[in-house]
Amino acid sequence: MKRYLPTGMPEHIDYPKGSAGDILAGTARRHPDRIALCDGELTLTYSQLYESALRCAEGLRVRGVRPGQTVALHQPNSAWFTVTYYGIMLAGAVVTPVNPALPPLALRDQLEEAGAVAVFTHPATRVALDRAAADGVRLTVVVPATEAAPDPSSAAGFPSSDVPLDDLLASAPAPATAVAGDDLAHLSFTGGTTGRSKAVRVLHRNLVANVLQMSCWRGAARPLTDGEGGIFLEHVPEAQTANSFVLGESTGVSLAPLFHAMGLVSQTISVATGSTVIVAGRFDAERFVRTIERYGVTSVPGSPTLFHSLLALPGIEHADLTSVRIVNSGAAPIDSHTMSRLDDLFPNACIVEGYGLTEATMALTAHPVLRDNPTPPGSVGAPLFDTEIEIRQLGCGPGVPTGDTGEVWARGPQITDGYHGHPDLTAEQFQDGWLRTGDVGRFDKDGWLYLVGRAKDMLIYKGYNVYPTPLEELLHQHPAVADVSVIGAQHPHAGEIPVAYVLLREGCRGGAELGCELMDFVAERVAPYQRVREVHFIEALPVSAAGKILKTVLRQRHSTSEQHN
Known part of the structure; x- marks a missing residue:
């Protein structure tokens, strides 16, 4: 090379x-x-x-x-x-x-x-x-x-x-x-x-x-x-x-x-x-x-x-x-x-x-x-x-x-x-x-470097690195949240935005009002570029046999729903 x-x-x-x-x-x-x-x-x-x-x-x-x-x-x-x-x-x-x-x-x-x-x-x-x-x-x-x-x-x-x-x-x-x-x-x-x-x-x-x-x-x-x-x-x-x-x-x-x-x-x-x-x-x-x-x-x-x-x-x-x-x-x-x-x-x-x-x-x-x-x-x-x-x-x-x-x-x-x-x-x-x-990433034969993805699940919002784990940890602190996964979703102006998929605790009802409450809950505790931009309520989070949440499934689901909207 x-x-x-x-x-x-x-x-x-x-x-x-x-x-x-x-x-x-x-x-x-x-x-x-x-x-x-x-x-x-x-x-x-x-x-x-x-x-x-x-x-x-x-x-x-x-x-x-x-x-x-x-x-x-x-x-x-x-x-x-x-x-x-x-x-x-x-x-x-x-x-x-x-x-x-x-x-x-x-x-x-x-x-x-x-x-x-x-x-x-x-x-x-x-x-x-x-x-x-x-x-x-x-x-x-x-x-x-x-x-x-x-x-x-x-x-x-x-x-x-x-x-x-x-x-x-x-x-x-x-x-x-x-x-x-x-x-x-x-x-x-x-x-x-x-x-x-x-x-x-x-x-x-x-x-x-x-x-x-x-x-x-x-x-x-x-x-x-x-x-x-x-x-x-x-x-x-x-x-x-x-x-x-x-x-x-x-x-x-x-x-x-x-x-x-x-x-x-x-x-x-x-x-x-x-x-x-x-x-x-x-x-x-x-x-x-x-x-x-x-x-x-x-x-x-x-x-x-x-x-x-x-x-x-x-x-x-x-x-x-x-x-x-x-x-x-x-x-x-x-x-x-x-x-x-x-x-x-x-x-x-x-x-x-x-x-x-x-x-x-x-x-x-x-x-x-x-x-x-x-x-x-x-x-x-x-x-x-x-x-x-x-x-x-x-x-x-x-x-x-x-x-x-x-x-x-x-x-x-x-x-x-x-x-x-x-x-x-x-x-x-x-x-x-x-x-x-x-x-x-990868190199070509002439020594030029290409980045083809990011390890783990980092997303980039307007040039800033945003990581899902701290946002998930914050959302877990809210009394209505039983489980949550945050993914990066493509956005035409921001690059990617943090999107939360939330499983609610029993007895809690989802809706626009609770979604705004959860976004405000996070916004009070993070820098502006780290704020969750969308909240979606889900009946069950997809998990692997080992119990790990499958973010790839959530990304595909989100992409498909966006295409149908």
Whole structure:
């Protein structure tokens, strides 16, 4: 089987020792006056971003945050998210990003599991944080509202113990706290390949490696260090990018939630490549098009759900999208028909995607950034530099021949340190340096990876991984539920939706009212993307001889009933 590499690039790249903060330092010295972030009227050059992050770091130190302690980011996307992220990193602390839409009970669980001692929050999310009342949190910093993250509340104020971000930024900048490669950088929560919510231990060497893997792949570059320990990129002259991505000249849009691995790690990829990032806030298709036209955006990230909304916008064919050079789809596989339509919509762009998961920091494979993309339709690309991927028989079996389907296993410098506080789960998924991804795929003879399914029963709702087991456990807590099975059902706009098939307790009567009650019961306890979207009452759940519920039978039943409606 062949191995694809970008033309002119080596199989191996060198990974300097350092942190994401060192990448910001290197870019700030190389491109000091280039705009790094634009959030409405708030703009920060790379030198301003670095100085603000140093001030933020010193403000944390002064208030007692020590190296290795965990600080949570509980805020929507804005320029201040990025400033505070790097502030935590430069202070030598650990970042744990949490979904700002989590209900208070779930928020408390994540903050306590991560051991957060401080939280950066936002006026729109501050009330939920107060209701969470997490033990251990002794410092709450509130960031200002921005155009991307406005404050829709009419709150009169917050506790006097809260610290405005401006107070931290008033600190004098001090040198960054040194970290080692094996020190923790992130505790990133994920559903995980086993379906249980847990925090992934992302080390500094994992983060730096994955950022450089993606940056060098996309930018046809190699990493170097300056005399002060900063990390920066230099173009490899013989490498080929077809002018799709030029270091220090790209303008992108920040759309992926920054609490998600894709958004969180992409921040530093943008920094490494010297890109300007327009922080767009909540997605609106019409506003998104205006942003591209106004700023001459060259790089557009998104998910299949986002691109379906964009393609459905009336008059989209008349928009001037000629500035765009890269359209990068992530979070879930995108169908070839949509890829073709995007190719027509963005006439000067490479349409690319990749594959990864939080347990691999972010990315494992990627498409080449070439206008005449050699990646076959349906493939998620080729393994990144220094990344090995094997297809093995399901159930931890041996490798399978090229072309056969099996479970995807991966090894490389981006593979993380396992699950925080869960050695048993770590042992299941991380074996001898390999990550068992839980995904099912195959390789073709040219080395392109295809994902053909997912192990277990995970479903993807609008790009988010949703697992049935936690939803089933919640529904079992309702007094009307005797038994339940949650499956993923195809949906034209969301990809898949969670659908519950419920067996009621004796004496309980089903109907629309109880169905809504059960959906509300779950919604109060999970993030919005995890909510059950349909409830169907059933007289008996199909089971195997061993008593296991047959989800395949339920999926077929659901599909058939949908066709007849």
